Amino acid sequence: MNRFEYVEARLHDDEIFVSRDRNVKIYDGDHKTEYEEGEVVLTTHRLFWGRPGEIARAATTLCLSLRHVISLSEETASSYFFGRKTRYILYLREPPPDKAPGPIDHSPHSHIKLSGKNGLTQEFGSALRQTIEARIWEVLVIPKPLSVASNSQNSHGGDNPAQLRLKMRTGIGGIERSIEAKAKETDDNIALAFQDLNVLMAMAKDMVAISKVISTKIREQKGEISDDETVRFKSYLLSLGIEDPVTRENFSSNSDYFRSLAQQICELLLDPIEEQGGMMSLADVYCRVNRARGLELLSAEDLLHACQQLNGPIKLRKFPSGAMVLQLESQDDELVAADTLEKVKMSKSLAVEELAKELGISLLLAKERLLAAERLGKVCRDESIEGLRFYPNLLLHRDS
Amino acid sequence: MMTEFEWPWEYTFPPFFTLQPHEETRNQQIKVWSDLFLRYLKYLNKFQVNINENTFPLFNNDAIKRRLSPETITVILEQLQRTGHAAPLDKRRIEWQVYSYTLEEYANMVYDWIQQTGQLNTICTLYEIASGENSEGTEFHGVDEAVLLNAFRTLENKGKCEVVQLDDSFGIKFF
Incomplete structure (x- = not known):
């Protein structure tokens, strides 16, 4: 309460009326004061409290500069007789030493409450909250008292950074300007990125x-x-890089295009396929080829057509399940099956995911391997609630 | 006292309970199962199975938590039917009659026994043949009466016997 000053109820030049409310009393901390049944006027900078009519007559009233306000909160009191009402609590900074005289010189409390018979209106409350958040006084109060000083500042040139900052934040125009500047900056960044x-x-x-x-x-x-x-x-x-990707534009006919493409795919993938154990799913092929081509991307359809043209050391193979892979021609089913059987024997039984993990190949390929081994009678399956597992085919070859 | 039934090693091999897609493997698998069916049912002196009887040890190995699906059981029973060791009892093929000898083999066994014991041209009751004192020690002693009756029907078709209804049982006259 000791942050209040006695001030004539007049607006400064750049101060704007915000909101008003009636029948308001002020609490010093949690204690009632004699300032009841008054009228409050909120401006962009200050909060006035006067007895009814005083503010209209521009008489001397109580005034709280909003820059003393740290934060605002509200409490709702409900009483059996008066119903619900909302009080606003303003938490205040220590009073400045040069404060003009006010109603109370010393107060142990660092907050005041605004209340009334029926509480304060919602409109006033939200206006108060927004005004405090906007902090317009920070921008304007400083140059105000010394108009001479501000003139001399102007004469020194307008590029004073403090003043620029002030300009930027002045009023709605300032906000608009800053939004505009931000948009431009984003634009520039995007352009730069592209x-x-x-x-x-x-x-x-x-x-x-x-x-x-x-x-x-x-x-x-x-x-x-x-x-x-x-x-x-x-x-x-x-x-992975391909120096000169085969593109459709360079060919007059589709078949020529696919044949060249097939050759390039073959060159590119021969090593990786060997490393992967002789087989690569078409999805992997697609990813690898396109990663290598960089910007000249291939469609899945073109890739498939090209793969169908393959007739070198790599061949396209379609499994009975419909899965398609590129496979080394040297890759023999018997060999793969024998190899798979070895793996299954070593662990007694294997699920698809276990084999995939062990060989570092995809689930799809692991499954095809096991199915291929099953087709050759090397392994047999165990389907249960625990899932699908493969065992060495002891039913046929118990002694092996 | 009955001795413990001796399960084949396959009974503890989990894939044995999954019908194998690989043809050769599957044939071998069904063969082992068929033998096991007949052996186990004979051991229990059981002549009838229900494909949904899922706690029956023949269909269900608790130790390895594997069981035959009704579909697989049907496949095995159909194989037994082809060799004359099983026949469905209902249209939905849920209940099956299973016998370790074929009906013809039973019929011949009984006929030989009748001849040897000089009972041709007299009427014997079904009970006498299946459970009577005289038939003790023969392979068909203790065989389900319904199975024997089916066996005699085949014999009847050949004109070697006649089945007559006696109140709530049957009598058979061999020629």
């Missing part, structure tokens, strides 16, 4: 060439460098 992308696209071919050079270098050195995993990993990554 500029980068354009540069990247222009450079793509060179980048692929560089990676090719590095990969051959690594390959040449492979004999000397130990089989370090990082080196292997790098060479693996770099081997």
Whole structure:
């Protein structure tokens, strides 16, 4: 309560009326005061309290500068007689030493309450909250008292950063300006990002060439460098680049296009397929080929057509389940089945996911392997509530 | 006292309970099952099974938590039917009659026994043949009367006997 000053109820130049309410009393902390049944007027900068009519006559009234307010909260009191009413609590800063005289000089409380017979209206409450949050006084109160000083500042030039900041935040216009500036900044950032992308696209071919050079270098050195995993990993990554992707535009007929494409796929995937144990699902093929091609992406359909044209060391194979894979021609079903049987024997029985994990291949391929081994009578299945497992085919070959 | 039934090793092999898609494996599997069916049912002197009887040890190995599905049981029973060791008792093929000898084999056994004991041209009751003192020690002693009756029907078709209804039982006259 000791933050209040006696002030004439007049608006400053840049102060704007915000809201008013009637029948308001002020509490100093939680204690009632003699200031009851008054009228409050909220401006952008201050809160006035006067007896009815005083504010209208511009008489001397109680005034609280809003810059003393730290925060606002509300409490709802319900009483049997008066119904529900809302009180507002304003938490205040320590009074400044140069404060003008007010109704109370000392108060142990650092908050006041505004209340009334029927509480304060919702409109006034929300106006109060918004005004306090807006903190317009921070912007304007400072240059106000010394108009001479502000003039001299202006004469020194308008690029004083403090003043610029003030300008930016002044009023609705200021808010609009700052929004505009932000939008422009975002725009610039996006443009810059796309500029980068354009540069990247222009450079793509060179980048692929560089990676090719590095990969051959690594390959040449492979004999000397130990089989370090990082080196292997790098060479693996770099081997993905295709220098000159086959594109449809360069071919007059589809069949020529697919034949060239098939050849390129074959060159690209021969090593990876061997590494993966001789088989690669078409989904993996699709990902790898397109990753290697970079920006000249292939459609799944074109890839399939090309794969159907394959007739070198790699062949397209369709399993009875419908799954399609690229498979090395040297890859023999008997061999795969025998290999799979070994794995199953070693663990007594295997589920699809267990084999996939052990061999580091996809679930689809693991399942096809097991099914292929089953078709050759090497393993047999156990279907139960625990899922599908495969066992060595003891039913046929118990002694083996 | 009955001795413990000796299960084949397959009975503890989980895939044995799943009908195998691989043809050769499946044939072998069904063969082992068929033998097991006949052996186990003979051991229990049981002649009738229900494919939904899922706690029956023949269909269900609790130790490894595996059981035959009704479909697989049907496949095995159909195989037994082809070799003359089983016949469905209802249209939905739920209840089955299963016998370790074929009906013809039973019929011949009984006929030989009748001949040897000089009972041709006299009427014997079904009970006498299946459970009577005289037939003790023969392979068909203790066989389900319904199974024997079916066996005599085949014999009747060949004109070697005649089945006559006696109140609530049957009498058979062999020629």
